[in-house]
Amino acid sequence: MSEAPGKRMELAAEKGAKGFIYYDDGNFQRYKGYYDYMKNNDRGQMGLKNEDANERANLFINSKLAKVLMPNIDEKNAPETIATKISMNLTSTNEEVDSENVAAILKGSEKPNEYVVISSHLDHIGISADGDINNGADDDGSGTVALLEIAEAFKKSADEGNGPKRSIVFLHVTGEEKGLLGSQYYTDVEPIFPLAQTVANLNIDMIGRIDPKREGDRNYVYLIGSDKLSTELHELSEEVNKKYANIELDYTYNDENDPNRFYYRSDHYNFAKNNIPIIFYFNGTHDDYHRPGDTPDKINYDLLENRSRLIFHTAWEVANRDNKVIVDKATK
Secondary structure (H helix, E strand, O other), X not given: OOOOHHHHHHHHHHOOOOEEEEEOHHHHHHHHHHHHHHHHOOOOOOXXXXXXXXXXXXXXXXXXXXXXXXXXXXXXOOOOOOOOOOOOOOOOOOOOOOOOOEEEEEOXXXXXXXXXXXXXXXXXXXXXXXXXXXXXXXXXXXHHHHHHHHHHHHHHHHHOOOOOOEEEEEEEEOOHXXXXXXXXXXXXXXXXXXXXXXXXXXXXXXXXXXXXOOOOOOOEEEEEOOOOOOHHHHHHHHHHHHHHHOOEEEOHHHOOOOOOOHHHOOOHHHHHOOOOOEEEEEOOOOOOOOOOOOOHHHOOHHHHHHHHHHHHHHHHHHHHOOOOOOOOOOOO
């Protein structure tokens, strides 16, 4: 076999398989090498806890074991059902880790049951193998600070009797660096508020630095996803920027053919996959991305302020317009 196993595993699960044994002697060493690397370098993957008591075991085997199960496997070129009793003792080295999303809610004055979610992530990649601390000042300390400042501005307006019409959810998620886990938990497992009543998600992930590969005015921000689901949200975003911020909105990474695939790589995606319109605010990567050098002294605080103001005004318009933004490009 030389085909990737993913689709075969999915099909087997749909057919009720209790497990999946995958034989590909040509690629077995590659799979085993990857497993050994992950095991020896403490680089195991994380995922949300699976409460399914019937969780399937997926095994990759070499030719020696394959021929024990089916001695003539190399000569078989057609599908065949065989009756073979297999007994295995599997020991998991998984560890359960507790982590939390942090959410604050500001109730809307006129449409309290419609929600605008403003998000950033609270985690970073931690301490390197050599003991260096990865500070994460831009990724995503900048988004964290922006979220707090935007929350303070909304609360101040509410205290002065001018709060938003729709409710605002300030969502600080965990586990982004391990696979968007905090936002996945919010959308897929236990939404605090119904997704059907969630109007939009504005996600802030790295807005404090400058992309050295970019040419032009430093007063810019990359926008990703604003037009993917809602033409109306995209047009609103453009109008708000012209009215309040006048920042260059760079759509380089919004391209469907962008090899970086940033649209799929931050917490907004878990909202987008549920047809909730999103905007992802991003300054691009730099030499300190996921390195110890991502420190607070390298943040461009004037740009962080400008970009935060843009996000605040955009959220304000989304929260206070008469009708919620229309989804005209639903994916399902």
